[in-house]
Structures are given as structure tokens and as C-alpha cells.
Amino acid sequence: MSLERLQKIIARAGVTSRRNAEKLIFEGKVTVDGKIVTELGAKADATKNKICVDGKILKFDAEKIYILLNKPRGYVCTAKDERGRKTVLDLIDIPERVFPVGRLDLNSEGLLLLTNDGELMNALIHPKFKIDKMYRAKISGEVTEEKLDKLRAGIELDDGLTAPAEIFLLDENFVEITIHEGRNRQIRRMFAAIGCDVKRLKRIKFAGLTLEGVAVGKFRRLNSTEIKNLKKLANRN
Numbered sequence: 001m002s003l004e005r006l007q008k009i010i011a012r013a014g015v016t017s018r019r020n021a022e023k024l025i026f027e028g029k030v031t032v033d034g035k036i037v038t039e040l041g042a043k044a045d046a047t048k049n050k051i052c053v054d055g056k057i058l059k060f061d062a063e064k065i066y067i068l069l070n071k072p073r074g075y076v077c078t079a080k081d082e083r084g085r086k087t088v089l090d091l092i093d094i095p096e097r098v099f100p101v102g103r104l105d106l107n108s109e110g111l112l113l114l115t116n117d118g119e120l121m122n123a124l125i126h127p128k129f130k131i132d133k134m135y136r137a138k139i140s141g142e143v144t145e146e147k148l149d150k151l152r153a154g155i156e157l158d159d160g161l162t163a164p165a166e167i168f169l170l171d172e173n174f175v176e177i178t179i180h181e182g183r184n185r186q187i188r189r190m191f192a193a194i195g196c197d198v199k200r201l202k203r204i205k206f207a208g209l210t211l212e213g214v215a216v217g218k219f220r221r222l223n224s225t226e227i228k229n230l231k232k233l234a235n236r237n
Helices: 006-012 018-024 116-127 145-153 186-192 224-231
Strands: 029-033 051-053 066-071 108-117 132-141 166-167 174-179 198-206 219-221
Touching: 006 018, 006 029, 006 051, 006 116, 018 029, 018 116, 029 174, 051 066, 051 174, 108 116, 116 174, 174 186, 186 198
Parallel strands: 108 198
Antiparallel strands: 029 051, 066 108, 066 219, 132 174, 132 198, 166 174
16 A cells, blocks of 8 residues: 555645645545545555545546746736635636646736646745746835845844845846745845835746746746756756
């Protein structure tokens, strides 16, 4: 019997990331052979046990889909929003079910990956792989090299010290910043910590991918070379 942690099985089935799978387990939305399982350390055999998420049986034969979206502002990065706001899935007119890799907040824009490959999704957002995300930000408030040096060294936020960032001052109002962490509203909070406000934020590069050829609100499927490179970055080839 080949036992795996439930959250890993759910991610491998492409339902969601491993982190979100843990939340589903904790909320009692996962059953194994008809019994609700809420232990995060619980294991099962995907080849022998009947595993359901929200009442739906896991399937492992779905084609893996990899999408690059140029997200506009005003869309949230969830499959469904309780407040009725527009989600990034409203922009993806494909029959397959996919999920965002990480998040861009409501007022942020730019490059967003979506996939049903839960294992790759989990690896791409895991801090240990240090996969770069590059942003261009419009800043209000006085921006000086001295202030930016604090961000380059790492700055203390309410959830701990950030990793060093790579930052270039493009002019007095625009910066280009590269980080590999993915904390909630991280860049906005980093600049707030040095007395500045992010007025506009756009992700322009992630894991070697760019927005070239993809208009705002549009998407494309990744090609085989791009998928191979992503898996290599995530140590999955």
C-alpha cells in the first residue's frame, strides 16, 4: 500500500495547492472512504481509497493545463469570491478547472500563472526554491537610495524580516523590484515601512516568464519548453 499525505494527493490531482488542501482538510471538506478526515497528517492510498473533496471524487487523469494571464486591476485571485467580485477565472474561457499560482491583490496587475498541476503550483510558491518575481511600482512619497537600501537589506514587517530585495530606481516615482517571497501584500507593506505608498503595482516577470505578446485581460497557454523550464526551476524534471 502506497501511503501519501492527503494534502499531497489532493495537490497532485490538480484540485488546488498543497497549502489550500490543508485548509480544506481542516475545514472537514475531505473524506476518505466516506469518512471525514480533519487531521493534517492523515495519509491515504490514492490507488485504493476513495478520496473526495467537497463531495467530488479525485481524478488523476486530467490533462495538465498551464496558463499565463495578464491580470487587470479589479479582479481577485480566487476561484469564487464571497463578496461577488470579479475573479481571474472570469477571464479564462477554457473548460478545464485551473487555479492561480500565488496571488496578486485586487488592485495589482500583471503576470499570473494558473494551472491544475497542484504539485508544480506548490513548488513554485514555496520559499525554498527562491523563484524570482519582478514588479514595476509607481510610488508616492520621497523615494531615496538610502530608503531603498533598507529594503535591499531586508526590512522588519509585522510577520518578520523580509529577504533582501533587488531594487532599481527608474525615476523619482517608479521602481523595479524583484523578490522571491510571497507574503500577503508584501511589496505594499515594504514600501509603507519606509514611509512610501504604492499607487500602482504590476508584476512583469515570474519564473523566467514575461508578458510579451499578452494584452491586458488576455491569456495564453504555455508551450512545452516553458513548462519544462518551470518544472526545472521547481526541481520536478
